[in-house]
Amino acid sequence: MILRTASPQDLPAIIALLTDEDGVTDPADVRVDEAYARAFADVDADARNEMLVLDGGDGTVVGYLQLTYIPGLGRGGAERALIEGVRVRADRRGAGLGRELLARAVERARARGCTLVQLTSDKRRTEAHRFYASLGFARSHDGFKLAL
Known part of the structure; x- marks a missing residue:
């Protein structure tokens, strides 16, 4: 498996992973509208963000996550990393790909000097929660969101 930075050509596969968590949507069937293209370009241009894909070696995207580096005054001024949008293609789960992607x-x-890695996960994703716990992530906080 190859871990690489996502390219605009990966966008249909990434959208497929994020929108069809339990199935396998053919990226060729995914419409990339202006909002997705703009969001990709914005994240890609931000030096504190990385969109990473796990490539099966043939260009097929089998995993994805977004890694954001957050500066702050807590923890002695150290940077922390936020992992979001973790997905592995449904037909490729159980083979250790998620473990490899997160590791x-x-x-x-x-390597960047972060002293903490945090992630968020929808409360309904109980399988994912067990997986994150198996990797050493601890449930240390409750999160809150406000839809705008």
Whole structure:
């Protein structure tokens, strides 16, 4: 497996992963509208963000996550990393790809000097929660969101 920075050509596969968590949507069937293209370009241009894909070696995107580096005054002024949007294609789960994807993301954060890696996950994704706990992530906080 190859971990690489996502390219605009990966956008249909990434959208497929994010919108069809339990199935396998053919990226060729995904419409990339202006909002998705703009969001991709904005994240890609931001030096504190990385969109990473796990490539099966043939260009097929089998995993994705977004890694954001957050500066702050807490923890002695150290940077922290936020992992979001973690997905592995439904037909490729159970083979250790998610474990590999997250391990590589954590290593990137560590190499950058981050002292903490945090992630968020929808409360309904109980399987994902068990998976994150198996990797050493602890449920330490409750999160709150306000839709605008």
